[in-house]
Amino acid sequence: MEKKKILVTSALLYVNGSAHLGHIVGCWLPGDIFTRYHKTNGDDVVYVSGTDDHGTSSYISAKNAGLKPEEYISIMNGKLKDIAKKFCIDFDIFSGTNTQTHKEVTVDFFNEIYKNGYTEEKTSNMLFCEHDKVALADRFVYGKCPYCGYDKAYGDQCDKCGKTYELDELIDPKCTFCGNSAVKKTTKHIYISLDKLQPQLEKWVESKKDIWRPHVYNMTTKWFKEGLKPRCITRDIPWGIKVPLEGFEDKVFYVWFDAPIGYISITKELGGEEMVKDRWQNKDCEIFNFIGKDNIDFHAIFFPSMELACKKYNLANNVVGFNFLNFEGQKFSKSKHIGIFCDKVMENDIDIDSLRAYLVSIFPENKDSDFTYEGFKLNTNAELVGKYGNFFNRTLNMINKNFAGTLNIDFEDIKNMLDDNDKEMIDAIQTLPNQIGELFAKTEFRTAYKEIMRFASIGNTYLEKQAPWTLIKNGDIDNAKKVLYLCLNMAKALAIVGSPIMPNKTAEIWTEQLNLEGSPAEPNMWQEASKINIKKTHKVSSPKPLFARLDDEAIEKLKAQFA
């Protein structure tokens, strides 16, 4: 099988507060599972992410915390790293955009776009806060509505009467951060000529029609119908990357200009110029961006346009846009404190593999979905304990009790005693792992998970049909061994195919109970899953329950801890 070269990115997180489950589900976890699958499949894959350190809201958050921006983001970056570790998100690097490397890459990126003639200058009016030293975008300004007089109207629209207006029509504008009056300024800015890039971009998007999720493709093509317009890429705030152009010394790049370049600079930080060449300038490397749906425009329009204008880096193969996760029917909210916040998970004994598995089962791949405690309990008990874990337990228990852990047979020994049930079982072992692998590769995680559980169910049904406990009772030892040998091979396969989602539990069952060498997540192990090749003399260890059941009490405890 040909080995692929892959680069996986997951959206850079803003550092203005604590992460919640939605962040994990939106990009970190799918990117992690995708990466783990490919590693196990033997592909050459690198997973990069980090924090988006610039932008107005990070600047203001730092200010409110009484810290310098670089101090603030360094603390937040550390916290996020801990959370990633707790959730077993295995980044090759988790950095940020406040690095010297990032500055250099961004400046170079801009210089190329400038040199290639895809920028233009325009003059525009904007409101500025003298106190916070920031330019105020529409959503950061409030004042009196020129139509109805409502005094909490935003920069471009009044919530009360619904009317929209120009920024300079707003009466007595104030800064939303400090409440001081905002002043009008006329400034020059640099724009990227998206209109000139549209034909090339459309061609690229068209080629992704059958690869991207439908909602990503649709949302993207909608922009083309309206026609792309030049977009401002500079800002008047003191926090960010300085624009390297005469007459713009006091300006920085718009956060959404430098943030996606972070994928490149973080790659460079990890492996130097060599790795950038290998992953971003090598047409054999496939790039996957895992993002939430609010980022689709930036990853499907803005960043690829920048790359086309820069002409130095390859565009993504797949922009994997996830929808949103709700929490018990409500939106995650920092202000109302709705949802599981990951800093609380840090001090909690919640089983991460169980949580990861439940989250996969409700991944908002095609539409928004909902986290519920009841669902978490159900998935853990019915799927992980009842089907998946139970199969290991039943198999190992019988091998141990009746055969002291060693069956003393292999596939050759049973080939002439197979009935229809055995053949079905063998067929499942030989075909399902590859099918599940393809689902992971296609980023269809929910279906992959369902198939893994179905795989375990096939095992349970097989046991029921063959009833080795009865065979043993009747003295039919050869057939009992045959059944358990096939089950043992399926157990091995189940550990491998489950490893991208449940890295801890599968490693545990592999080493401590199946007593196999290495790890189920080793490179090229995926191909081993469909082989029936457990050695004749192999001795398994004694089983113990893999997942813990969750009762109502445990759920109540969780609710209380996360409330």
Add this chain to the structure above:
RNA sequence: CGCGAGGUAGAGCAGCUCGGAAGCUCGCCGGGCUCAUAACCCGGAGGUCACAGGUUCAAAUCCUGUCCUCGCAACCA
């Protein structure tokens, strides 16, 4: 005509890209098994696939229209 998502058994959802006898999990009813974490397996009841038209030999699936629900314009993937 702001933008977006959705309406499929009691609940929660999948299926819709590429039309071909309505599926999954839970719950409920009945049976089986006893190796297993009161776990597992089989069977059953329960649906005019929001509504109305249209295309078709055939529509949950494609087209048109109508009704209803929910998100976004405040932190926020």
